[in-house]
Amino acid sequence: MSESTASPAYGDGPILEMRGITKTFPGVKALSDVNLSVDRGEIHAICGENGAGKSTLMKVLSGVHPHGTYDGEIVLDGTPATFRSINDSEARGVVIIHQELALVPYLSIAENIFLGNERRRAGRLVDWNSTNTEAAELLTRVGLAESPTQPVSTLGVGKQQLVEIAKALSKEVRLLILDEPTAALNDQDSEHLLDILRRLREEGVTCIIISHKLGEIAEIADRTTIIRDGQTIETIDMTDPDSTQDRIIRGMVGRSLDNRFPERTSVIGDEVLRVEDWTVHHPTQPGRVVVDKAALSVRAGEVVGIAGLMGAGRTELAMSVFGHSYGRDISGRVFVHGREVSVKDVPSAIDAGIAYVSEDRKQLGLNLIEDVRRNTSAAGLPQLSRAGWVNEHEELRVAEEYRESMGTRTPNVLVPVGKLSGGNQQKVALSKWIYTDPEVLILDEPTRGIDVGAKYEIYTLINKMVADGKAVLVISSELPELLGTCDRIYTLAAGRITGEVDVASATQEGLMSLMTQEADA
Amino acid sequence: MTTIANLKDLMTRNLRSSGIVVAFVLIVAFFTALTDGLLLSPRNVSNLTQQYSYILILAIGMVIVIIGGHIDLSVGSVVALTGAVSAVLVIKGGAPWWVGVLAAIATGLLVGVWQGFWVAYVGIPAFIVTLAGMLLFRGLTYIVLDNVSLSPFPGEYSTIAQGFVNGLLGGYGYDTFTLLVFGLAVLGYAVAAYRNRRAKLSYNQDVEAMPLFVVKTVLVAAVVMWFAWQIATYRGLPVVLIILAALILAYSMITKHSIFGRHVYAIGGNLAAAQLSGVRVKRVNFLIFLNMGFLASIAGVVFSARSSSAQPGAGNMFELDAIAACFIGGAAVTGGVGTVVGAMVGGLIMAVMSNGMQLMGVDQSTQQVVKGLVLLLAVGYDIWNKKRSGARTA
Numbered sequence: 001m002s003e004s005t006a007s008p009a010y011g012d013g014p015i016l017e018m019r020g021i022t023k024t025f026p027g028v029k030a031l032s033d034v035n036l037s038v039d040r041g042e043i044h045a046i047c048g049e050n051g052a053g054k055s056t057l058m059k060v061l062s063g064v065h066p067h068g069t070y071d072g073e074i075v076l077d078g079t080p081a082t083f084r085s086i087n088d089s090e091a092r093g094v095v096i097i098h099q100e101l102a103l104v105p106y107l108s109i110a111e112n113i114f115l116g117n118e119r120r121r122a123g124r125l126v127d128w129n130s131t132n133t134e135a136a137e138l139l140t141r142v143g144l145a146e147s148p149t150q151p152v153s154t155l156g157v158g159k160q161q162l163v164e165i166a167k168a169l170s171k172e173v174r175l176l177i178l179d180e181p182t183a184a185l186n187d188q189d190s191e192h193l194l195d196i197l198r199r200l201r202e203e204g205v206t207c208i209i210i211s212h213k214l215g216e217i218a219e220i221a222d223r224t225t226i227i228r229d230g231q232t233i234e235t236i237d238m239t240d241p242d243s244t245q246d247r248i249i250r251g252m253v254g255r256s257l258d259n260r261f262p263e264r265t266s267v268i269g270d271e272v273l274r275v276e277d278w279t280v281h282h283p284t285q286p287g288r289v290v291v292d293k294a295a296l297s298v299r300a301g302e303v304v305g306i307a308g309l310m311g312a313g314r315t316e317l318a319m320s321v322f323g324h325s326y327g328r329d330i331s332g333r334v335f336v337h338g339r340e341v342s343v344k345d346v347p348s349a350i351d352a353g354i355a356y357v358s359e360d361r362k363q364l365g366l367n368l369i370e371d372v373r374r375n376t377s378a379a380g381l382p383q384l385s386r387a388g389w390v391n392e393h394e395e396l397r398v399a400e401e402y403r404e405s406m407g408t409r410t411p412n413v414l415v416p417v418g419k420l421s422g423g424n425q426q427k428v429a430l431s432k433w434i435y436t437d438p439e440v441l442i443l444d445e446p447t448r449g450i451d452v453g454a455k456y457e458i459y460t461l462i463n464k465m466v467a468d469g470k471a472v473l474v475i476s477s478e479l480p481e482l483l484g485t486c487d488r489i490y491t492l493a494a495g496r497i498t499g500e501v502d503v504a505s506a507t508q509e510g511l512m513s514l515m516t517q518e519a520d521a
Numbered sequence: 522m523t524t525i526a527n528l529k530d531l532m533t534r535n536l537r538s539s540g541i542v543v544a545f546v547l548i549v550a551f552f553t554a555l556t557d558g559l560l561l562s563p564r565n566v567s568n569l570t571q572q573y574s575y576i577l578i579l580a581i582g583m584v585i586v587i588i589g590g591h592i593d594l595s596v597g598s599v600v601a602l603t604g605a606v607s608a609v610l611v612i613k614g615g616a617p618w619w620v621g622v623l624a625a626i627a628t629g630l631l632v633g634v635w636q637g638f639w640v641a642y643v644g645i646p647a648f649i650v651t652l653a654g655m656l657l658f659r660g661l662t663y664i665v666l667d668n669v670s671l672s673p674f675p676g677e678y679s680t681i682a683q684g685f686v687n688g689l690l691g692g693y694g695y696d697t698f699t700l701l702v703f704g705l706a707v708l709g710y711a712v713a714a715y716r717n718r719r720a721k722l723s724y725n726q727d728v729e730a731m732p733l734f735v736v737k738t739v740l741v742a743a744v745v746m747w748f749a750w751q752i753a754t755y756r757g758l759p760v761v762l763i764i765l766a767a768l769i770l771a772y773s774m775i776t777k778h779s780i781f782g783r784h785v786y787a788i789g790g791n792l793a794a795a796q797l798s799g800v801r802v803k804r805v806n807f808l809i810f811l812n813m814g815f816l817a818s819i820a821g822v823v824f825s826a827r828s829s830s831a832q833p834g835a836g837n838m839f840e841l842d843a844i845a846a847c848f849i850g851g852a853a854v855t856g857g858v859g860t861v862v863g864a865m866v867g868g869l870i871m872a873v874m875s876n877g878m879q880l881m882g883v884d885q886s887t888q889q890v891v892k893g894l895v896l897l898l899a900v901g902y903d904i905w906n907k908k909r910s911g912a913r914t915a
Binding site: 322323325345346347349350356358363364365366367368369370374377378379381382385388389390392393432 | 720778779780781783784786787790791793794795796797798799800801853857858
């Protein structure tokens with residue numbers, strides 16, 4: 001099937017044009033005058049840092065953010081599109097496959113493919129014959145040799161991804177959007193997926209692919225659009241000899257560092273934390289290595305950063321070191337002050353002097369229905385008690401002390417933490433861990449979801465901690481944040497530490513190219 | 522702050538907890554009026570405490586289970602089983618009364634170990650484990666009792682639930698000892714409340730204004746002393762009331778002030794966060810069920826002593842009364858919220874309603890309908906209240 005015969009009815013202009021898209025959330029401008037033009041039958045890559053606005057743009061396109069909640073214009077096949085829901089966009093052949101797959105694990109492949117779009121007979125009954133036959137045909141198209149009646153839960157992620165594509169094909173997809181389709185896949189599965197995308201392109205299906213893997217983009221994309229801070233930077237023709245990875249990286253990070261970080265003079269002492277040969281496997285997918293022989297160290301008075309894109313294994317590395325809170329079949333050694341320590345569970349990790357402030361305050365960090373006082377003391381109860389009984393007066397005093405020293409804005413410490421703003425919640429989470437008097441503090445995305453002013457305060461607190469001789473490990477998706485706060489930065493890609501850079505000699509471009517290094521590169 | 526503004530603030534801030542107390546007072550007034558004061562007669566008040574004590578004992582354990590985010594459907598069967606074990610030893614085997622009590626407690630602890638193991642270390646939801654336990658322990662009760670009721674227990678054993686401490690310090694139509702015990706308790710309460718208020722003040726916490734504090738304390742003292750007078754003029758201090766008071770006091774302390782108690786709230790409030798804060802979740806869950814088994818055995822002893830017998834069908838539906846008491850008393854279905862005292866008030870609301878309706882001669886079926894509606898409304902109010910206050914995601 002050639003391109004011209006596939007779509008004669010729609011003319012030959014671009015299949016999609018998004019013009020001047022602006023989308024604001026309360027207090028944040030997520031997209032600002034974004035333009036995107038996608039040609040018929042091409043594979044169009046979208047690149048950008050975490051939080052640049054790629055996913056928001058795709059949500060606008062697919063109707064997740066309904067027409068009217070954004071400014072600008074979407075033209076699909078030459079006619080304006082005003083989608084009010086995903087159903088509207090799918091009716092016009094626009095299908096989005098999210099990074100988190102949306103399959104029902106205990107239903108069969110065929111049932112998943114036609115979920116919500118069931119093949120019927122006699123009006124209300126499922127036609128199982130055509131369901132399974134059509135599913136089998138779709139599976140052949142995506143190159144998946146599995147029985148349509150097999151439950152999806154028995155498939156690996158790579159094959160589930162293919163089922164999602166088959167599901168999209170069943171809806172007569174003309175514009176397929178894939179959000180980081182290979183982030184969770186191994187090399188072989190990724191390669192297979194890219195092959196399928198090429199085959200679909202020959203069949204006339206247009207693809208938009210969001211990806212962090214620059215090698216992959218170079219391999220498959222016809223054109224690439226770069227988005228940064230909610231704005232389109234440029235669209236690059238990938239056949240152009242100028243379309244180098246350097247150019248893409250520059251486009252992704254090219255913004256200047258302004259004065260958003262408090263000054264600090266580093267006084268670096270002895271090594272506090274050392275991790276050696278640290279390997280972690282995925283908790284539910286046997287054989288999948290999430291962290292691969294990682295080694296790192298942090299010294300007293302030093303802030304060390306971990307840079308990595310989504311899915312690189314940053315949080316997994318931190319949480320597995322913090323009392324095996326993530327993963328299975330963990331191997332490797334952890335030293336605190338040169339002495340090997342056991343981190344087999346969270347209490348041992350805390351005893352060893354490690355503290356971990358989670359990136360997910362609400363789910364993993366705080367007890368939102370409990371007050372500031374009890375959240376502050378939650379990890380430090382042993383210090384507050386004798387023979388199993390908590391000294392409540394002391395607890396109140398400690399909570400007050402931390403409220404003051406952290407500058408937590410709350411009427412008093414008896415207010416439930418759920419009622420505080422994100423920045424103040426983060427200060428409570430920090431208080432809780434600083435009160436355990438750790439040797440090394442691991443901060444996972446310490447400024448996620450908090451406003452600029454509160455960010456500055458958090459940076460100041462980090463500086464205060466290292467001034468007290470603590471070692472701090474910061475995980476962040478924002479490269480400027482790492483460059484502004486750290487002494488040294490490790491880069492992580494696909495679970496491997498791909499570089500260690502002194503901040504004096506580090507650039508965003510340099511880090512980004514280490515972060516996008518693929519296993520074979 | 523003026524007293525009035527203070528009062529208003531106190532009411533809105535503690536609407537949930539004070540609401541339940543207000544509801545209790547209203548229900549008592551309502552049934553007192555309908556029964557021509559019979560509800561509050563010395564004899565009935567004394568009876569009421571004895572008749573519902575085992576539900577209250579179960580509710581103490583249940584509220585801890587519920588705060589931890591679990592449920593226990595097996596307690597009725599455990600009451601039956603522990604009573605049966607005791608009866609077989611004491612009535613059939615002629616063992617002394619205390620052997621029966623100890624054997625019942627040992628049985629309860631074994632049940633706790635069993636259920637705690639499956640919930641905490643195997644990870645089966647408590648609903649399933651205790652649903653299985655409900656059948657399992659009921660069946661074991663039939664086996665232990667060989668399908669027949671055993672009665673009567675010897676006098677000493679029955680005293681646990683039916684006896685009174687009377688005349689210890691002489692009586693003049695009223696029991697001095699009872700009044701003295703209650704007087705000391707009220708004094709202790711007043712001193713503790715005053716010291717707590719002062720401590721709060723020294724940490725710059727909000728407290729109610731002095732006049733309001735005095736009124737509140739005097740009111741509580743008056744109600745308690747009135748209650749003391751009622752039982753002192755009847756037959757003295759019920760033994761079971763002493764047991765109950767000791768348990769309430771001990772478990773209020775444990776839930777509020779011990780590390781274990783804190784960990785239970787932490788697990789129920791946010792399991793993942795508790796785990797990442799270094800709480801040994803499995804051990805805490807195990808202890809929650811071990812404790813429930815222990816308290817169920819105490820309830821089993823009290824119930825068998827009260828009926829002076831062990832029956833295969835004993836304790837049927839007790840679990841539902843105990844669970845209802847917790848929810849009416851403000852515990853949250855999602856865990857992390859609840860208090861022992863709240864559960865006691867919830868239990869008393871159920872007790873007064875049942876007792877009041879019995880005195881009025883309302884038939885059993887209507888009683889069930891009313892109790893069901895009260896439970897529904899109490900939890901409905903809880904959810905409505907949470908939605909209104911917002912920001913309370915759990």
